[in-house]
Amino acid sequence: MYKEIRLSGTGGQGLILAGIILAEAAGVYDGYDVIQTQSYGPEARGGASRAEVIIADDVIDFPKVTSPDVVLIMSQQACDRYGQHVKPGGIVLVDDTNVSSIPSLEDACVVTLPITEIARHDVGRQVVANVVALGALVGVTGIVTPDAMEKAISSRVPRGTEELNMKAFNIGLERGREARAKHETP
Amino acid sequence: MYKEIRLSGTGGQGLILAGIILAEAAGVYDGYDVIQTQSYGPEARGGASRAEVIIADDVIDFPKVTSPDVVLIMSQQACDRYGQHVKPGGIVLVDDTNVSSIPSLEDACVVTLPITEIARHDVGRQVVANVVALGALVGVTGIVTPDAMEKAISSRVPRGTEELNMKAFNIGLERGREARAKHETP
Numbered sequence: 001m002y003k004e005i006r007l008s009g010t011g012g013q014g015l016i017l018a019g020i021i022l023a024e025a026a027g028v029y030d031g032y033d034v035i036q037t038q039s040y041g042p043e044a045r046g047g048a049s050r051a052e053v054i055i056a057d058d059v060i061d062f063p064k065v066t067s068p069d070v071v072l073i074m075s076q077q078a079c080d081r082y083g084q085h086v087k088p089g090g091i092v093l094v095d096d097t098n099v100s101s102i103p104s105l106e107d108a109c110v111v112t113l114p115i116t117e118i119a120r121h122d123v124g125r126q127v128v129a130n131v132v133a134l135g136a137l138v139g140v141t142g143i144v145t146p147d148a149m150e151k152a153i154s155s156r157v158p159r160g161t162e163e164l165n166m167k168a169f170n171i172g173l174e175r176g177r178e179a180r181a182k183h184e185t186p
Numbered sequence: 187m188y189k190e191i192r193l194s195g196t197g198g199q200g201l202i203l204a205g206i207i208l209a210e211a212a213g214v215y216d217g218y219d220v221i222q223t224q225s226y227g228p229e230a231r232g233g234a235s236r237a238e239v240i241i242a243d244d245v246i247d248f249p250k251v252t253s254p255d256v257v258l259i260m261s262q263q264a265c266d267r268y269g270q271h272v273k274p275g276g277i278v279l280v281d282d283t284n285v286s287s288i289p290s291l292e293d294a295c296v297v298t299l300p301i302t303e304i305a306r307h308d309v310g311r312q313v314v315a316n317v318v319a320l321g322a323l324v325g326v327t328g329i330v331t332p333d334a335m336e337k338a339i340s341s342r343v344p345r346g347t348e349e350l351n352m353k354a355f356n357i358g359l360e361r362g363r364e365a366r367a368k369h370e371t372p
Contacts, residue, residue: 016206020224027226034226037249038206040213041220063223063250158344 001032003143004065005053007133008082009074009098011044014130019051021134021152022144026055029148035063048077055143070141072133074098074115091141093176095133111140111179118171128168131157135169139176146173187218189329190251191239193319194268195260195284197230200316205237207320207338208330212241215334221249234263241329256327258319260284260301277327279362281319297326297365304361309354317343317351318358325362332359 005022007015019036027034037052044050052065067087073079074095079102086092088107096102097116104110113136119129131153138149149169157165191208193201205222213220221240229236238251253273259265260281265288272278274293282288283302290296299322305315317339324335335355343351 020202023224023226024230028230031231032226036224036226038209038222039220039246039249040209040218040222041245044210044214045217059227060225063225064248 002056002058003054003070004068004087005055005070005072005137005143006065006068006082006085007051007053007072007074008078009049009072009095010077011047011049013049013074014127015049015051015072015074017156018130018134019053021131021149021156022137023053024156025144025148025152026053029151030144032056033058033060035060037063037065048075048081050078050082070137070143072137074129074133076101079103093133093137093140095129109183111176111183113175113179115172118175119168122171123164123168125164125168128165131165131168132172132175135172135174136176136179137172139173139178140180188242188244189240189256190254190273191241191256191258191323191329192251192254192268192271193237193239193258193260194264195235195258195281196263197233197235199235199260200313201235201237201258201260203342204316204320205239207317207335207342208323209239210342211330211334211338212239215337216330218242219244219246221246223249223251234261234267236264236268256323256329258323260315260319262287265289279319279323279326281315295369297362297369299361299365301358304357305354308357309350311350311354314351314354317354318361321355321358321360322362322365323358325359325364326366 023036026032071092079099083103086108090108092110094112095115096112097114116129119132120126209222212218223238255276257278265285269289272294276294278296280298281301282298283300302315305318306312
């Protein structure tokens with residue numbers, strides 16, 4: 001296994017925390033070798049946010065995402081910048097609450113879910129959209145085990161919000177699995 | 187400017203958050219290009235924790251710390267593993283609350299401060315030892331501006347703890363500056 005994952009959106013959506021949770025799930029609880037990276041530059045100062053995770057069976061030599069297998073997109077700006085950059089056969093998960101112009105890709109699978117809307121209405125708090133996104137990511141890709149993800153979420157979210165975040169994760173997971181099933185049986 | 191910084195200790199000391207705060211201070215508020223990395227592998231599963239930050243004037247091509255300019259060490263295990271790995275002329279900042287056997291280095295400057303003890307007694311909460319460490323790091327090295335660090339701390343620590351963390355940062359900063367002055371005038 002060697003998978004590159006990019007999480008992209010705007011500042012304040014909690015994507016850096018999401019990257020850390022995904023990395024801990026894979027590295028500490030699922031036992032993979034993992035590198036997790038944030039870059040800050042002109043982009044970050046313009047409000048964009050990006051976290052990247054590499055998950056591998058073996059030691060990772062070059063810790064840079066070059067051609068992601070999985071891309072999460074949570075803003076139109078992120079979509080315009082990263083929407084076309086995915087490995088052939090890869091998966092792009094788009095939060096269509098925030099993205100109206102969605103790329104159509106020939107070689108990759110684009111899955112849309114109203115992630116922020118799900119956080120707001122089904123979970124009851126927009127602030128957990130990042131954890132709904134992690135649930136959807138696991139539901140669609142199976143890249144880490146739900147069990148590892150639940151442990152990582154519990155250890156990283158602010159004390160007192162564990163239950164809310166677990167609900168967010170599980171609703172996202174369910175919606176992600178449904179979306180995948182639809183793609184498999186069109 | 188091209189500086190590599192390694193923050194090392196054990197899980198639960200908040201070093202990943204410290205790495206993110208340092209990276210945001212340098213990247214978002216001081217305007218450098220910054221890459222911040224966490225690695226998870228056998229080490230992390232054994233309780234060790236490590237965050238790395240590269241701060242540069244220009245775009246960073248290879249996002250991997252090879253020979254750090256600055257190393258923070260907050261546990262004996264981290265000291266045994268990383269205490270010798272520093273660039274000639276570099277700085278090793280050791281929390282001697284947790285480290286008893288401290289390396290003596292020929293080509294680098296070793297600064298010891300009882301970081302965890304300062305958090306416990308001078309600030310009043312051991313949990314902010316990571317932010318005391320950031321203050322000390324800035325006081326000793328001047329690697330980012332105190333102003334940028336205060337902004338990054340405010341934006342990243344849990345809501346309601348801003349004041350406590352600002353106190354931790356400023357006490358650490360003061361103690362770091364004192365320690366540097368002592369080194370400069372022996």
